[in-house]
Amino acid sequence: MDSQDVHGFASDRPILKIKEDLLGRSKFSKDLADAIAGWHGKDSLVVALHGDWGSGKSSIKNMAVANLKSLTENRPDVVEFSPWEWAAQDKITASFFQEISKSIGRIDKSKSGKKLSATLKKYGRYLNTGESLVTGLSAALPTLFILATLVGVGGNFSGESWVKTVSTAILGLLAAWAAALKWGKGLLNKLSGNAEATAKEKEQSLSDIRQELTSLLSERASSLIVVMDDLDRLTPGQLRMVFQLVKANLEFPKVVFLLLFQRDLVEEKLTDGKQLGRDYLEKIIQVPFDIPKIEVTLLHDLLFSRIDQVIKQDKSAAEMFDSGRWGNIFRGALHAYFDNLRNVYRYTSTLSFHFSLLKGKSVFEVNPVDLIAIECIRIFEPEIYKEIARSKDIFTKSSYSGDKKSREAITSLINGILDKASTNKREHVRELIKQLFPAIEWALNGRQYADCFSKRWLREMRVCHPSNFNKYFQFSIPKGELSNSDLRDMLSRTSDSESFSSFILLLMERGILKNALSQFESFTDEIPLGDGYSYIKALIDIGDKVDHKYMGFTMSSSNMHAVQLAVCFLRRVDNSKERGQLLLRCFQNSDGISIVENILQHDENSRENSETKILLLDNEFEEIKQEFVHKLDRMSETNPEMLITHEHLVSFLYRWKRWGEEDKVVAWLKAQTANADGCVNLLKGFVNNSSSQTMEDSVAKITSYIKLKDIENFIEVEPIASAISNIDEQKMDAQGKEAIKLFTAALKQREKGIEDDWPQI
Incomplete structure (x- = not known):
């Protein structure tokens, strides 16, 4: 691959040299070259090379030309002409002879070669003059029609023959005038130039020039081979012009035409009401060849080789590559899309580009097998790709337990998307989607997957997990998502508590901590058990520093995700006593409290509900509770300001009161509430938030409130009301002002006989 073309964008271009052949087509090319080089007949020979789009016609042509040019005896002169390049300018005939003449002049410097070049140029001028005249007359027909009508009307007024004669003469003069107006100087100069050149050439007729060409070509030892490619790109009119040029004007000895096109396309363009395109071609083409069908195994070997080159760009991608999954996906679906060279080259070049966009800082950002499959859908089934990209929720929902009507609606929607696949590829697309998105397999008459599979899909960076999905369609890390590099970096830091906790706090600064901790839960099983102390201690360290408030029943806080991470790891420690001792030791050596508080609360609830799956044995449970109370006792004495302003104050108070001395x-x-400032600090801790949203709301409404009964679980509210009655709110921060406002509103509600009925403001 060219160093300037790292992704192989130019690979789709035809090969130029025989040594570049990877699919065993060089022998056919040589045989074709030998066959046409041996033609020395008195008439021209027209050979056609048929092949579908992407089958490698131009590559075979290039190798055949290379073989022709390598001949040592009777080496033919090869001239290549592309009508398609001149079609837009309507100069096919003119440019053909001009290019052929120039090529002969370059190839053959002998006296006879120069003469042949000059004669071809002469011949082209004759034909070009006629073509220009016909084209010009066609352009002037509207003008001539008007003139003819006017003159014709005048002639009809008289039956005298001299009037009609004069009318005809006038028409001729007017036609010349119309030509001058319509065609302009350019064409008239061209016509006069050709006429002058013809006069200088001893006033030869077209027949004389043809005879001269026949003589010159007959005397040559080698033949002249004219190659025309991409004929299937021409319009029907342009195609007929080319074929007429070949058969009507170039029937000369030792001339071979090699025409390349897709047969069915050209036949369709040449078919009209009078004649079938196939019949038309049979009158022109004497020797038709078809491109040999490439062995599918060779095509697939080339595909695999190029995919291997792409994957080797990134070491982590190579390590993530699951050859078993790849084999199932390729044999089950992808193989159907690679039946020609162009598809292979087009696909692998864009895959290489998108692969480069997903290289992370340390590891590859997506599952390489899934990326290979998604890229196939993007290239060959763009409608399917577009529909999947905007249907994330449907394709990544790990389980679905809706009613029958809802399930039928989802199934119908999925099948509607799959029906957009190419007609002959629908079953392959169906199989591919089932393998890429197992979460919707139930809708395709397959199995339904439990939620536990979701963690595995996240670890493997699969497209079917919602945290990974957008990466495959945006080719970047979506805002708010943690990259695979970050996740792996996070995993590598679990052996150092300070490094791990610092990384977590950095994620909090980036505003992606909650999602990051949620994603990292899937990697808990990969944390070495030997990292247990540093890992659990780091989680306890940061627990009090991250957000802990959440609204509703489903939106967990970062603190709760950290609790879940700690619990998941602790459950991996099989020995229950060791598990409890590990947690106690981490807790004793950390300043954090909230994580352990939540673990203790969960274990206490499990005991009260007689659940068997408790985390801690009784002895360790009691020891850790005592340590929790001891920490709060010590903090209340040594740093009461920290405790009264702690984010988790209210939660701590409930547990401190129940497990310690009330x-x-x-x-x-x-x-602490003996003064107004202390009262305000306490009230801040008792501010609660709730969210509500109706069907008409685009976002949830957040409501703040204080319940007086919550405060009265600890102390009376009247002294607090008295302490803040004369407080200067202007000196309060925003949180203080809100707390006073909510507390005052709660008191007013109580006076009306309404007890803790929120929202209050």
Whole structure:
């Protein structure tokens, strides 16, 4: 691959040299070259090379030309002409002889070669003059029609023969005038130039020039081979012009035409009401050849070789590559799309480009097998690709338990998308989608997957997981998502608690922590058990620093995700006593409290509900509870300001009161609320938030409130109301002002006999 073409964008271009042949077509090319080089007949020979789009016609032609040029005896002169390049300018005939003449002049410097070149040029001028005249007359027909009508009317007024004679003469003069107006100087100069050149050439007739060409070509030892490619790109009119040029004007000895085109396309263009295109071609083409069908195994070997080159660009992608899945996907679906060279080259060049966009800082960002499959859909089934890209929720929902009507609607929608596939590829697309998106297999008469599979799909960076999906369609890391490189970096830091906790706090600064912790849960099984202390301690360290509030029943906080990460890892420690001792040791050596509080609360609930799957044994459970109370006791004495302003204050108070000494907790709270500032700090902790959303709302409405009964679980509210009654709210921060406002609103509600009925403001 050219260093300037790293993705192989130019690979779709025909090969130029025999040594570039990878599919065993060089022998056919040589045989074709030998066959046409041996033609020395008195008439021209027209050979056609048929092949479908992407079958390699031009590559075979290039190899055949290379073989012709390598001959040592009777080497023919090869001239290539592309009518398609001149078609838009309507100069096919003119440019043909001009290009042939120039080529002969370059190839053959002998006296006879120069003479042949000059004679061909002469011949082209004669034919070109006629073509220009016909074209010009066609352009002037509207004008001539008007003139003829006017003159014709005048002639009809008289029956005298001299009047009609004069009318005809006038028509001729007017026609010349119309030509001058319509064609302009260019054409008239061209016509006069050709006439002058013809006069200088001893006033030879067209027949004389043809005879001269016949004589010159007959005397040559080698033949003249004219190659015309891409004829199937021409319009019907242009095609007929080319074939007429070949048969009517170039019937000369030792001349061979090699015409390349897709047969069915050309036949269709040449078919009209009078004649079938196939019959037309049979009168022109004397020797038709078809491109030999390429062995599918060779095509696939080329495809595999180029995909291997792409994957080797990234070491981590090579390590992630699952050859078993690849084999199933290729044999089940992808193979159907690679039946010609152009598809192979077109596909692998864009795959290489998109592959380069998904290289991460340390690892590849998506599953390489899924990327290979998605790219196939993008290239060959663009409608399917577009529909999948905008149907993320449907294709990535790990389970579906809706009613029969809802399931039928989803099934109908999925089948409607798949019906957009190419007619002869629908079953292959269906199989491919089932393998890429197992979550919807149930809708395609397959199995239904449990939620537990989702973690595996995330670890493997599969397109079927919602956290990975957009990467395959945006070719970048979507905002708010954690990259695979970040996840792997995170995993590598679990052996160092400071490094791991610093990384988590950095993710919080980036605003992606909640999603990052949720994604990392799928990687818990990959954390070495030996990293247990550093990993659990780091989670406890950061637990009090990350967000802990959440609205509704489904939106977890970063704190709760951290709790889940700790629990998932601890359950991997089979020995229950070791598990509890590990948690206790981490807790004793950390300043964090909230993570362990949540673990203890969950285990306490499990005990109260007589659940058997508890995390901690009784002894370890009691030891950790005592350590929790001890930490709060110590904080209340040494740093009461930190505790009263702690994000988790209210939660701590409930557990401190239940697991510790209630009187100590109440006494401490009364001391903290002896002044207005302390009261405001306490009220801030009791502010709650809830979300609500109706069908008409585009976003959820957030409501803040304070429940007086929550405060009264610890102390009376009247002293607090009295302490803040004369407070200067202008000196309060925004949170303080909101807390006072909500507390005052709750008091007013109570006065009306309404107890904690929110929203209150």
